[in-house]
Amino acid sequence: MSLQIQELGARVVKHRGVNGVRAAAAEIGVSPATLSRVENGHVPDLATFAKICEWLGEDPAVFLGLEASGAVRPPPTVHMRKKNTTSVDTATALGAMIVAVQNAIIAREEL
Amino acid sequence: METRGRLGIPSDGAIDPITLVESKGCLVWTPQDVPELDICHIRQLTISDPDSWDAVTIKEGNCTVIVINNTRPAARQSNTIMHEWAHLELKHKPSRVDQFENGLLLLSDYPKEFEDEADWLSGAMLAPREGLLSLRRRGMDDAQIAETFRISSQLATWRIRMTGIDRQFSRRY
Numbered sequence: 094m095s096l097q098i099q100e101l102g103a104r105v106v107k108h109r110g111v112n113g114v115r116a117a118a119a120e121i122g123v124s125p126a127t128l129s130r131v132e133n134g135h136v137p138d139l140a141t142f143a144k145i146c147e148w149l150g151e152d153p154a155v156f157l158g159l160e161a162s163g164a165v166r167p168p169p170t171v172h173m174r175k176k177n178t179t180s181v182d183t184a185t186a187l188g189a190m191i192v193a194v195q196n197a198i199i200a201r202e203e204l
Numbered sequence: 205m206e207t208r209g210r211l212g213i214p215s216d217g218a219i220d221p222i223t224l225v226e227s228k229g230c231l232v233w234t235p236q237d238v239p240e241l242d243i244c245h246i247r248q249l250t251i252s253d254p255d256s257w258d259a260v261t262i263k264e265g266n267c268t269v270i271v272i273n274n275t276r277p278a279a280r281q282s283n284t285i286m287h288e289w290a291h292l293e294l295k296h297k298p299s300r301v302d303q304f305e306n307g308l309l310l311l312s313d314y315p316k317e318f319e320d321e322a323d324w325l326s327g328a329m330l331a332p333r334e335g336l337l338s339l340r341r342r343g344m345d346d347a348q349i350a351e352t353f354r355i356s357s358q359l360a361t362w363r364i365r366m367t368g369i370d371r372q373f374s375r376r377y
Contacts, residue, residue, distance in 0.1 A: 139302060139310040169264065170298035172291040173311065174284055174319075175257035183253045184310070186245035190271060191262055191301055193241040194233070198264040 098156050099181055101145065102132040108149050121148045127177055135178035169195045207329065215335035218354040221285035224329075225270060228292070230261075232285065234274040250275050258284040261291060263298060279356040286326035294321055330355050331363040340364075340373055 105128065109117035118128040121144050123137075131137050131145065146153045169191050179187070211227070213219050222232050235246045249257065254275040261270045270288045272281055291298075300312035331353045339349045350360035364370060 136310065138299070139312045142310060169262055169301045171263075171301055171311070172261040172288060172296065172298050172318075172322075173257070174259045174287055176255075179256045180253060182248050183256045186248035186253075187257060187260065188301065189245045190235060190238055190241055190249065191260060193238045194260075194262045194269050194271060195264050197239045198262070198267045198269060200239075202265055202267065 098136060099134055101142075101156050102134050104149055104151070105132050105145060117148075121145055130178040134180065136181055136184040137178050208332065215332045216338040216352065217335070218352065219286075219330060221282050221289060221330075225285060225289050225292075228268075228289070229266075230268040230270055230289075230292070233269055233271050235271060236274075238271060249273070259288050261288045261298075268292065277356070279350070279354060279359070282354060283326060283330065283356065283359055286329055287322045290322035290325035290329070291318065294318075294325060296322070327359060327363050327366070331360060333363075333367040333369065336364055336367055337369045337373070340369055 105117070114129050114132070115125045118125040121128065123141050123144060127137060127141060128145075131141070136142075137145070142156075143153060146156070171191060173187070175187070207224070208215065208219060211219065211224065225232060235241060235249050250273070254273060257273055258276060258280070259270055259272045261268060270285060272285060274281065276284070296315075296318045302310050302312065304310075331349070335353070336349065339352055344352065346361045346364060347357050349364070350357040353360065
């Protein structure tokens with residue numbers, strides 16, 4: 094079954110049931126603020142995402158719906174100054190920008 | 205102070221972070237400078253949700269590009285560029301970016317200790333203790349010090365507090 098990353102928050106809310114955000118966050122090992130943002134549909138970093146998936150007992154691939162893109166090129170590495178979580182649209186736009194920069198650098202080097 | 209000395213900038217003078225990173229061979233772009241970046245993504249990052257991010261540093265081979273959020277105030281952009289320079293200078297391991305077929309980006313991690321270290325070094329570069337002390341001795345308040353260093357007043361106040369120069373100053377004078 095494939096779900097969307099946007100559904101992660103709803104699954105967290107359902108899974109914690111009557112427990113508060115603080116208690117669930119402590120169980121997962123993330124900050125309550127981060128968990129609250131995830132519940133509101135924001136995208137966490139991969140380490141937080143993995144912890145939440147483990148707590149949910151779900152395979153991360155279920156939320157991503159697919160494997161990481163099978164590009165031949167190694168994934169880019171970055172430093173990023175941003176909020177700890179972002180909306181799906183912003184995470185997608187940042188991803189597109191990083192790939193566009195990577196492509197531009199490679200194109201320059203091939204000149 | 206060595207880096208400032210190399211650039212010929214005194215401890216109580218403003219440093220231009222763009223000149224510094226360009227001297228290290230980095231390129232500084234805005235989202236509008238990124239070739240072939242779809243307009244809908246530029247709009248998302250600069251109009252719909254400009255407050256979620258400050259900068260991204262991408263290293264590919266020998267080339268490093270810093271993309272700065274140019275919707276932020278100039279002083280914040282300076283601080284951010286210096287923060288990105290600090291990550292490079294401190295040789296922080298960059299985060300791996302996993303992008304999925306639907307375009308979604310997930311960072312491998314976002315270590316807070318790296319962010320704190322970069323904040324500390326960038327603050328020290330922009331407003332070194334020696335310079336802060338010198339400007340205080342000349343009777344400047346926080347706002348005037350911020351203006352002299354071309355940094356935000358919040359950063360100036362933070363540096364003054366963290367370096368303890370007011371305590372030192374009040375003991376001596």
